[in-house]
Amino acid sequence: MIDKPIVVQVVLDKPLAQGFDYLWDAQKLGKLPEIGQLVDVPFGRSKAVGVVIKVSDHSEFDIEKLKTVNQIAPLPPLDSALLALMNFASQYYVHSLGETILPAIPQMWKKADEWEKIPRKLELAEKKKIKKEIAAEGLITEAQLNPNQKQALQDLLNNTGQSFRAILLQGQTGSGKTAVFLNWLASILKDEKAQVLLLVPEINLTPQLERRVRAYFPDKTMAVLHSGVSEKKRGIAWLEAMTGKAQIILGTRLAALTPMPNLRAIVVDEEHDPSYKQQEGTRYSARDLAIWRAHDRKIPILLSSATPSLETWMAAQAGRYEYIRLDQRARGASLPRVHLINTRDPQNQFSHGDVSAPKEKSLITKTLANAISKALEAKKQSLILINRRGYAPVLSCNACNWLSKCTQCSTYTVMHKAGALGRRAVLSCHHCGLVSPIPNHCPDCGNADLKTLGHGTQKLEDAIEKMWPQARVLRVDTDSSRKSKGAEALFQEIHEGNVDIVVGTQMIAKGHDYQNIGLVAVLDADSRLYSADFRAAERLFAQLVQVAGRAGRSGVDGEESGAIMIETQYPESPVFQYLLRHDVDGFLAFTANEREEAALPPYSYQALIHAEAKSLEKAIRFLNELKGRLKNRGMMTRELRVYDPVPKPVMRVAGSERAQLVIESANRKVLQETLEMIDQDLRQDSQGRISKTSRIRWLIERDPIAI
Numbered sequence: 001m002i003d004k005p006i007v008v009q010v011v012l013d014k015p016l017a018q019g020f021d022y023l024w025d026a027q028k029l030g031k032l033p034e035i036g037q038l039v040d041v042p043f044g045r046s047k048a049v050g051v052v053i054k055v056s057d058h059s060e061f062d063i064e065k066l067k068t069v070n071q072i073a074p075l076p077p078l079d080s081a082l083l084a085l086m087n088f089a090s091q092y093y094v095h096s097l098g099e100t101i102l103p104a105i106p107q108m109w110k111k112a113d114e115w116e117k118i119p120r121k122l123e124l125a126e127k128k129k130i131k132k133e134i135a136a137e138g139l140i141t142e143a144q145l146n147p148n149q150k151q152a153l154q155d156l157l158n159n160t161g162q163s164f165r166a167i168l169l170q171g172q173t174g175s176g177k178t179a180v181f182l183n184w185l186a187s188i189l190k191d192e193k194a195q196v197l198l199l200v201p202e203i204n205l206t207p208q209l210e211r212r213v214r215a216y217f218p219d220k221t222m223a224v225l226h227s228g229v230s231e232k233k234r235g236i237a238w239l240e241a242m243t244g245k246a247q248i249i250l251g252t253r254l255a256a257l258t259p260m261p262n263l264r265a266i267v268v269d270e271e272h273d274p275s276y277k278q279q280e281g282t283r284y285s286a287r288d289l290a291i292w293r294a295h296d297r298k299i300p301i302l303l304s305s306a307t308p309s310l311e312t313w314m315a316a317q318a319g320r321y322e323y324i325r326l327d328q329r330a331r332g333a334s335l336p337r338v339h340l341i342n343t344r345d346p347q348n349q350f351s352h353g354d355v356s357a358p359k360e361k362s363l364i365t366k367t368l369a370n371a372i373s374k375a376l377e378a379k380k381q382s383l384i385l386i387n388r389r390g391y392a393p394v395l396s397c398n399a400c401n402w403l404s405k406c407t408q409c410s411t412y413t414v415m416h417k418a419g420a421l422g423r424r425a426v427l428s429c430h431h432c433g434l435v436s437p438i439p440n441h442c443p444d445c446g447n448a449d450l451k452t453l454g455h456g457t458q459k460l461e462d463a464i465e466k467m468w469p470q471a472r473v474l475r476v477d478t479d480s481s482r483k484s485k486g487a488e489a490l491f492q493e494i495h496e497g498n499v500d501i502v503v504g505t506q507m508i509a510k511g512h513d514y515q516n517i518g519l520v521a522v523l524d525a526d527s528r529l530y531s532a533d534f535r536a537a538e539r540l541f542a543q544l545v546q547v548a549g550r551a552g553r554s555g556v557d558g559e560e561s562g563a564i565m566i567e568t569q570y571p572e573s574p575v576f577q578y579l580l581r582h583d584v585d586g587f588l589a590f591t592a593n594e595r596e597e598a599a600l601p602p603y604s605y606q607a608l609i610h611a612e613a614k615s616l617e618k619a620i621r622f623l624n625e626l627k628g629r630l631k632n633r634g635m636m637t638r639e640l641r642v643y644d645p646v647p648k649p650v651m652r653v654a655g656s657e658r659a660q661l662v663i664e665s666a667n668r669k670v671l672q673e674t675l676e677m678i679d680q681d682l683r684q685d686s687q688g689r690i691s692k693t694s695r696i697r698w699l700i701e702r703d704p705i706a707i
Contacts, residue, residue, distance in 0.1 A: 005063050008033045009054035010041055011098030015688035017679075019097070020050075021059040023068045033069075036077030038105065040070040040112035049110045051078065051101050073109055074118050076242065082259045085293050089257075094675050094700045095282040103281055104257035108235025125236055139215040140179040149176050152324045156184040156302070165300040166291060168271075168316040171326030172335060172582070173306045173549020178209075180326070181267050181302055182216045189220060189247055194264040198250045199286060201273035203228045204481070204507055207488040209269070210250060217248060225251030225258060253278060253286030256293070264299055266290050271303040271312055272542050274705050283701045306549060306584070307542035310595070311602045313588045336520065336551040336562045338580045340571040341367050363455050363463045368521050368565050372464075372501065376471055380518025380562070381494065382501045384460065385547050387528065389477040389505055390414035391459045392452030395427060397442035399449070408432045410652040416479065417458050432654040460523070461503045468501065476504035509547035520551045520564040529573060532649060533706055534600055541575045541587055548579070599664075601703075605671045608704045609661040609678065611645075612697040616652075619659035620645050622696040627661060629681065630674070640665045640674060649706075656697075662707060675700055 006024035022041050024033045037052045047070060059066060078086075078101070090100040102110065108118075145153060152169065159165065171177045185196050198213070200206055203226045210224055223237035223246035240246035242259040249255055253276050268276070268287050276286040287303070294301035303312055303321070316323040329335070341348050348365045350358070362369065364384075375382045392415045395404035404413045406429040413427035415438065428435045441448045452459070461475045474493055481487035487507065493499050497516060502508060528540045544566065551562030568576060578587035596603050609626065613619040623645035627636075636642050641664045648658040665671040682691070682698055690697050 004057040006033060007056050007059045007063070007066065008039075008052045008069065009056075010039060010050035010069075011053055011096070011101065012041075012043065012048050012050040013098050013102035014048075015096060015099060017096050017683060019053055021061055021066055023063070023066045024055075025068050029069065029072055031072070034077045036079065036083055038073035038075055038078075038109060040073070040115070042067045042070065047112065049073075049102070049112055050098060053083070053097065071112060071115065073112070073115055075109060075239070078242075079259055079261050081261075081263075081293075081297060082257075084296060085257070085289065088292055088296075089282065089284050089289055092672070093282050093284050093702050094679050100282045100284075104254060106235040106238045107231050109238070121232070122236065122239070125232070138178075138212040140176070140183075142183050145176070145179060145183070146328075148326055148328055149180050152180045152326055153183050155322075155324050156180070156300075157187060162298055163300075164295045164298050165322060166294065166315070166320070167300060167302045167322040167324060168308055168312055169302055169304045169324050169326070170308055170313075170316070170584075171304075171306060172329060173546065174329040175306075175326035176329075177304050177306075177326060178212065178269070181269075181304060182213065184302070185248075185265060185267065186216060188265045189217060191264065193244065193262045195241070195244065195247050195249065195260045195262045196264060197255065197258070197260060197266045197290070198248065199256060199266070199268045199276070199290060200250070200252060201270045201275035202507070203252060204487040204491070205269075206250065206252070208491065213248060213250060220248055221246045222248040222250060223258075225249065225255040227252070227254070256286040256290045263293075263297055266294050266299065266301040268301065268303050270305055270546075272305045272307055272309040274539065277703075277705045283699075283704075285703060285705075288703070307545045308584075308588070310538060310588055310591055313585075314592060314602060335582050336548055336564050338548065338582070339367075339371075339563060339565045340576050340580070341365050341565055341567045342569070342571050343567050344569050358463070358467050360463070360466075362467075363460055364521075364523065365567055368567065369467065371519055371521070371563065371565055372468070375519040376468065376500055378518060381497070381499060381514070381516050382519040382521065383508060383514070383517050383547070383550055384464070384501065384503045384521045384523065385506070385509060386455070386457060386460055386503070386523040387505050387543075388414075388454075388456040388524070389458075389479055390428070390430075390456040391417045391425070392456060393454040394452070395438065396451050396453050397445065397447050397449075398451060399447040400442060400445040402442050402444045403453075406432065406434055408434050408652070408655050409650065411650055414456065415452055417462075431650055457503050457505060464501055464503060471500040472498065473501045473503065474499040476502060476508050478505070478507070481507070506543060506547075509543060509550065514550050517551045518562045520547055520562070522547060522564070522566045525566050525568050525576075526570060529568075529570065529575060534595075534598070535705065537573075537575050538591055541579065544575070544579050545582075545584060548582075599666070604664050604666050605668050606704060606707070607663045607671060607675055608701040608707065609663065610648075610699040610701060611659050611661075612656040613695070614655075614657065616647055616657035616659060618694060619657055619696060620647075622691065622694055622698070623659055623661040626678065626682070630678075635674060635677075639667050639670050660707070675702065 007021050008024050009019040010022055011019045026032050033052055033055045035052055040049055086101045090097040169177055188194055206226055223241045225237055241249045244262050249258055268290055271287050278284050291301055315321045348367045350362050350366045372382050394412045395415050404427050406413050409429055409431045411431055413429045416426055416428050418425045425438050426435050427438055457475050457477045465473050476490050494502055548564040551564055574590055611619040611622050627642050630636055630642055643662040645659050645661045648660050685692055
């Protein structure tokens, strides 16, 4: 009797729709195959790491021509629940299964040449582990919660059986949402086997929350997963989550795709944040996949935010999600007072006769300068937000109007002063990363008198240091946090009171529990208000509420709560008017009405077809041909709208010209079927995602958050 061959189908991290068949030599590999195993296989003239998704005794190809699996990773197979999630993500986001699974696995486990060394590495790492004494930072027990928080916790604890629940916890900034959901997770983690997933939008929030979580759960193993963790640490943390050893998994969006066999609850903190949407590779939404995962596993998921996304808020309003609210600050302090500074009003500006006017033209208004001076006198910290890093957005020549355009992109290079990106001042493109020295004279006309246009965090930092030389000024942006100190050390300086004025980007606005902020100021808010993106106003409102919430957090009943000042030319805009009243629900209701009238999400579903080419004309032509094929097949109906292709907002990046085609439908199923058909159609003439005839690189994106 002849033994039947063992054939496994393996998916790889390649833009290819199909898996590949390989022979499995059980004698050589020492075991029979299992679905979900990570394996090393020959691929072309090299080799690749993939995941087994099917085991059989036959293949559509000649068995004799099949190559054999080289080796198995020293790792348990991925569990069936995670593979189900990956399958859903692959289908919904129209990406191959291998491209969806493999990027979620830490690099440490994808280096097949080092698999033999891994057991020894794990053994050494375990020996080096020293149990650190973690200070109980921010520990608030159930008994210490205020009545509003206790009621919210009780609502969460009701119906805690093994069933799916989607819950929106909406609370004002400083209302103690974190204390509520950590006490809720404490009740779930009484089960020694239970695992919980806690997602945060930004790496910079992770260390602060990690200390707080450790204070609540000093005896629990925690896996911290984000791109800032070293390759080895992330690989070990991922394994601990996969084997059930880690009971708390804390991380950014990639953590949503981590194997967790005993998952019992999920929390998505700041659920509205656009950082949860992946912007390269498989463009998934970690929040949406977390909801699907909770539904599939029949477990509760808590979505927490002071400014919920419109989709989540409407689901709660309609009763599809449970709705829990915290409508007062944890210690009873009032919300900060909001002041709009109309920059068109001359009374708000310095005049030549002002004794206090700075020698150079002021980057901030007179009204704001007076408020900063008062905060300094009161020994309160000031937080100044400008969402633009660098010294100046553009370098220009007054003689010939030359501007510092990037040679690779359709944007301008930003001037960074010495010490930010190197020893000398440089021009840097924030899209392609190109860095070049600052020219001594105009490249076009030779004029040596080059001027900066606009201002970023570095220029603002310099101006503030000149206006208040006695103040301790700290700049917090991605440039300053790259240095040896890192973001966590910068935030610690603020918490310890070693800083009087903080200048920063949106990094300073999210989730941080500052205790002595008396004034929050927002400069150039209008730059984010008027945009081609229909979500611009919603994002700006959320950011302003978040940054406003940094003021007066330590206040108690009857105490002054600080102030937020916003410089704008358009104080009459609904964004600012609803902010004056701290009316989050009013703004969301207003936005929902606007979207309904325009039939925009969440009243419709959208997708983008991206195209990149050496010339914009080629990219547009490629998308026009695709639109023509859809029309010829009769697919452009009242249920499906296909718009004309247009250049992307940033048309050229790193030398490639980019265009996009928007497809929209009120019916999710119709859109999904159309995208699957488009994917099949484009793949017939493509190698991976590059057209064989026109050499256009294309990509399908579901539920885009930026158009």
